[in-house]
Amino acid sequence: MPEETKVFLETPAIPISGKKQANSFSASSDSPRTSSPTLGEHYSYDTIEEISNYLLSRTHIRPKIGIICGSGLGHLGETLSDATYFPYEDIPHFPLSTVVGHAGRMVLGTLNGVEVMVMQGRFHFYEGYPLTKCSMPVRVMKVCGCTHLITTNAAGGLHDSYQIGDIMIVKDHINIMGFAGNNPLQGPNDPRFGPRFPPMNRAYDPELIKIAENLANDMGIKDETHTGVYICLGGPSYETVSELRMWRMLGVDAVGMSTVHEVITARHCDLKVFAFSLITNKCITDYDSNGEANHAEVISAGAKRQDVLATFVTRMVEKINEML
Ligand SMILES: O=P(O)(O)O[C@@H]1C[C@H](O)[C@@H](CO)O1
Numbered sequence: 001m002p003e004e005t006k007v008f009l010e011t012p013a014i015p016i017s018g019k020k021q022a023n024s025f026s027a028s029s030d031s032p033r034t035s036s037p038t039l040g041e042h043y044s045y046d047t048i049e050e051i052s053n054y055l056l057s058r059t060h061i062r063p064k065i066g067i068i069c070g071s072g073l074g075h076l077g078e079t080l081s082d083a084t085y086f087p088y089e090d091i092p093h094f095p096l097s098t099v100v101g102h103a104g105r106m107v108l109g110t111l112n113g114v115e116v117m118v119m120q121g122r123f124h125f126y127e128g129y130p131l132t133k134c135s136m137p138v139r140v141m142k143v144c145g146c147t148h149l150i151t152t153n154a155a156g157g158l159h160d161s162y163q164i165g166d167i168m169i170v171k172d173h174i175n176i177m178g179f180a181g182n183n184p185l186q187g188p189n190d191p192r193f194g195p196r197f198p199p200m201n202r203a204y205d206p207e208l209i210k211i212a213e214n215l216a217n218d219m220g221i222k223d224e225t226h227t228g229v230y231i232c233l234g235g236p237s238y239e240t241v242s243e244l245r246m247w248r249m250l251g252v253d254a255v256g257m258s259t260v261h262e263v264i265t266a267r268h269c270d271l272k273v274f275a276f277s278l279i280t281n282k283c284i285t286d287y288d289s290n291g292e293a294n295h296a297e298v299i300s301a302g303a304k305r306q307d308v309l310a311t312f313v314t315r316m317v318e319k320i321n322e323m324l
Pocket residue numbers: 069070071072099122124152153154155235256257258259294295298
């Protein structure tokens with residue numbers, strides 16, 4: 001158990017009073033103010049500990065693996081045993097999930113006997129939350145004792161061979177929002193989380209990628225599973241044909257609106273990361289096409305593949321647990 005987890009487990013749970021600043025951009029009392037619209041609220045180490053303490057003091061589960069469910073993929077949270085459900089509105093300092101297909105609950109429980117914490121719904125930049133806020137729960141996972149993060153998303157398939165319902169194991173990302181000066185690690189750095197300048201090569205753990213590829217083979221879904229590059233765009237508008245053609249030229253295989261800032265935050269605090277996309281739609285790269293990307297299609301593709309995805313994640317969790 002990490003030293004910091006031990007320390008706060010030995011102290012009584014912090015009483016939680018009042019609530020809450022969901023959707024609010026006001027800085028918390030322990031945060032340095034900033035005028036940057038992308039930075040918004042800064043979560044101090046103490047605040048992250050307070051949130052973690054709130055969760056851990058209400059369950060005996062001590063998770064080593066955190067899981068984030070993407071759009072339409074939250075069903076996994078229903079499959080946990082010994083589960084305690086925490087609606088985001090009850091967790092101190094937590095934002096609210098505002099997107100269809102994101103239930104907005106943290107679940108602590110077991111997946112085939114392995115203790116995990118699962119986010120049924122995540123936070124996106126386009127909801128109006130700054131990236132620090134979108135990825136804050138990753139730090140909560142770390143302080144709760146997690147050593148690994150599995151993060152999933154719904155994404156548009158840009159690679160020609162990708163079909164709806166396919167899985168793309170993420171081998172790398174392009175942090176285009178970071179190119180534009182928007183990074184979840186912007187602002188003061190607390191070395192208790194990690195270094196000021198964390199590396200991002202090998203962000204997606206190569207050993208976990210291999211394990212997942214073998215698992216896809218064992219599950220008989222090898223032909224529907226790929227390994228590729230993900231890009232997170234700000235959203236909420238989907239992409240134009242020219243934009244998609246540009247990303248494809250630059251080596252992008254799947255296009256989404258999440259995950260990258262979570263992975264950056266996870267690597268900063270030394271969580272090992274495994275990520276995959278469910279391809280929920282084929283990106284439209286033909287000017288003559290009458291098709292249009294839409295969120296209903298995204299949710300429906302998730303629903304159709306929920307059993308396979310739940311098995312895939314559960315078996316990855318078992319494999320990771322064997323390595324702990
Ligand atoms: O939370 P994820 O990344 O799975 O959701 C994707 C991106 C948008 O939130 C939404 C667009 O349909 O799906």
